[in-house]
Amino acid sequence: MTTPAYALATTDLSTLQLALLAVEAITVLLGLRIAHIAIRGYRRNDSQPMLYVAVGFVLLVGVPAVLSAVFLLSNLLPQTVLAVVVSMSEVTGMASILYGLRGPTGD
Amino acid sequence: MSEEWPASTGAEDFRPRSADRSAKAPCCDGGGTPPIGDESTDASYDAVASVLADDVASGILRESYVDARSAQELTEAVGVSQPTVYRRLQTLRDLDLVVTATRPDPDGHHTDVYRANVDRVVVDLDGDGFSVDVRRRETRADRFTRIIEDM
Numbered sequence: 001m002t003t004p005a006y007a008l009a010t011t012d013l014s015t016l017q018l019a020l021l022a023v024e025a026i027t028v029l030l031g032l033r034i035a036h037i038a039i040r041g042y043r044r045n046d047s048q049p050m051l052y053v054a055v056g057f058v059l060l061v062g063v064p065a066v067l068s069a070v071f072l073l074s075n076l077l078p079q080t081v082l083a084v085v086v087s088m089s090e091v092t093g094m095a096s097i098l099y100g101l102r103g104p105t106g107d
Numbered sequence: 108m109s110e111e112w113p114a115s116t117g118a119e120d121f122r123p124r125s126a127d128r129s130a131k132a133p134c135c136d137g138g139g140t141p142p143i144g145d146e147s148t149d150a151s152y153d154a155v156a157s158v159l160a161d162d163v164a165s166g167i168l169r170e171s172y173v174d175a176r177s178a179q180e181l182t183e184a185v186g187v188s189q190p191t192v193y194r195r196l197q198t199l200r201d202l203d204l205v206v207t208a209t210r211p212d213p214d215g216h217h218t219d220v221y222r223a224n225v226d227r228v229v230v231d232l233d234g235d236g237f238s239v240d241v242r243r244r245e246t247r248a249d250r251f252t253r254i255i256e257d258m
Binding site: 037038040041042043044045046047048049050053100101 | 173174175208210211220222246247248249251252255256258
């Protein structure tokens, strides 16, 4: 537990993890900012497509981020459940954005 | 698109006190709708100042800045009668201070909604008197909406 090699390994690992976590956090923040702009567009212009785009971005980045945080900070979620729910959320989010992009004629 | 605008009104407490009124008075016979989202109309100082001084008209602008609102919603928000709201909306549309869109409904009953089309009003004073410059800005949210809807 306290051998230098192990300490070095854990330090390296956690630094990399920390960096990845930081990039992940930036991704989530940017995604939620886009969702926020989309919601404003929906409210200002009463544009239904923008609602689907906003919901899509929340499902794509917001929901997975929250679930991952819950997973990391507690042991409430089994990893398989996390993986399945996150994937479903991402698929639904993508589908929502695609649905929002459809034209008025459905093309 | 065409609502039943109340035909030009006799008793009207909201009247700009200037000759400029004639410039926008003849428009209201239900015919043409002003261009939506059109950029530059140089509204006169008197007309714009009257609108901003009017509680109902300025209330409509305030209430419809963030959210597009229907006339019904504006009536409830501002707390006056619906005909009054329609009259102010007509004035605001003539000055291009408000733009309209149609809110689609699943049951096919579409509603007209209104949104403030002004971000800043600059008043200048010089030898010729006051002049006004109405600034309209397409926000990031508007641009995003336009891009998505055009795709």
